[in-house]
Amino acid sequence: MTTPQPVPTSQTTAPKKKGGDGIALLVIASCQLMVVLDITIVNIALPHIQSALDFSTTSLSWVVNAYTLTFGGLLLLGGRTGDILGRRRVFMFGVMLFALASLLGGLSQNEGQLLASRALQGVGGAIASPTALALITTTFTEGPARNRAFGVFAAVSAGGGAIGLVAGGILVEWLDWRWVFFVNVPIALLIVLATPRHIKESERHPGHFDLAGAFTSTLGMVALVYGFIRAAQEGWRDPWTLASFGAAVVLLTTFILVERRSRQPITPLHMFADRNRAGTYGIMLSLAAAIFGMFFFLTLFVQNVLDFSPLRAGLAFLPVSAIIAVGAGIASQLLPKYGPKPFMVTGSILAAGGLAWLTLTDVHSTYPGSILGPILVFGLGMGFNFVSLTLMAVSGVPTHETGAASGMLNATQQVGGSLGLSILVTVFGTASNNEADDQVSRFLAQATPAEKLRFQQTGQLPRPFSDEVLAAGVSAAFIVAAVFAVIAAVIAVLAIQVRASDLERLQGGVSPGQP
Secondary structure, eight states: OOOOOOOOSSSOOOOTTTHHHHHHHHHHHHHHHHHHHHHHHHHHHHHEEEEEEEEOOOOOOOOHHHHHHHHHHHHHHHHHHHHHHHHHHHHHHHOOOOOHHHHHEEEOOHHHHHHHHHOOOOOOOOHHHHHHHHHHHHHHHTHHHHHHHHHHHHHHHHHHHHHHHHHHHHHHTTTTTTTTHHHHHHHHEEEEHEEEEEEEEOOOOOOOHHHHHHHHHHHHOOOOOOOOHHHHHHTOOOOOHHHHHHHHHHHHHHHHHHHHHHOSSSSOOGGGGGGHHHHHHHHHHHHHHHHHHHHHHHHHHHHHTOOOHHHHHHHHHHHHHHHHHHHHOOOOOHHHHHOSHHHHHHHHHHHHHHHHHTOOOTTOOIIIIIHHHHHHHHHHHHHHHHHHHHHHHTTTTOOGGGHHHHHHHHHHHHHHHHHHHHHHHHHHHHHHHHHHHHHHEEEEEEEHHHHHHHHHOOOOOOOHHHHHHHHHHHHHHHHHOOOOHHHHHHHHHHOOOOOGGGGGHHHHOOOOOOO
């Protein structure tokens, strides 16, 4: 689900050698594939990770959030690091860090070890991914060769999620959940070995590391997400919940102050002054919150309630990726005629409709009758949106800021997904706790003395009752996810003002209203 980020053109090119460009592209694309599929490949393994390391359902969301928060929060800093220190060496460092974190993740024996390794993976991904894309401009000459390379990179970015779903299912079902992490190690080592032979180092550009901005924003989002998840577990009056929200306010306020005073801010705040671009980021924030939640909760539902195997669960989500590609293709063809706004509005409404449909899922649901239809509607809406949002993020931006503009969209996607998932987990926790009280009463009213004794010893409800609890929580979470998509539609209606006639001028780097 990573949006490709256009970068400024550089005059530095790799030395010409037979077959070199093809291998260089394979190296760069392999890195991007590894980083992108790591989100979905781990999603399929979540129920097995939960069982093996004794995660609660609410704390399990940190397996996703620990990665996406560090990845999204440090993405722009990673790209700038490559510009300043040299893209090839920074790329190799990021890949090696990702490999080390993956190895540690596979060896994890408890919650803390796994979450620390996932956060470290996010750091490695934030360093490797933007420098991988930037290396295309220094490896391939401008023209058809570079355009083909960007096309391959974009295809890998778009298809990585689908590959991760199937690969995750195969690895978990045939081997073990730990292999969703171990599989990255040999791939990363091959990338590191091939890089010096086939990719030339880029020129260094003097610049400033906005470490204060990067870390205050990342830590602020971590505190905010932790506050929501803590509230789901301990309640809104818990001292740690209140302290987390307080820390988030302080850190995020500090971040804004730092960025306003920085000569080279990690987040160019002036980009939010443009109404269309600010609206684009708001739409992506809301939709990412919805899509991260959909994958997280449906993964748990189909494996824990419908008894899907990991491989079958991975295959069950492939129609989403396919219909997203169809929606993106339709939008690409029709955007010049109708402009981006109709696709943003329609896409968001379709996404909301699909999520609203999913609120009807319960323990009697089936995949063909209750899940396939909603996820197809949702996926079509997301396909309409992804193309339109990517176009709007970089349109009207000066050439030297296109990387920052598209990087902001990518970071917004990751951070919005983490924040949204934490809110949905809070809703899930509240709803499932309320349902659990009802199911315990039902169970005790009909249980035998032996069953009551077993429940007192383990605290676990028998399968039919626990399924009801999970289904109630998931349904409540989808209600709020649908609200996120509705918010995206409202933003599209009120904020986006670009018409089809504006597109050519925008793509030339001129904002609406400029001569």
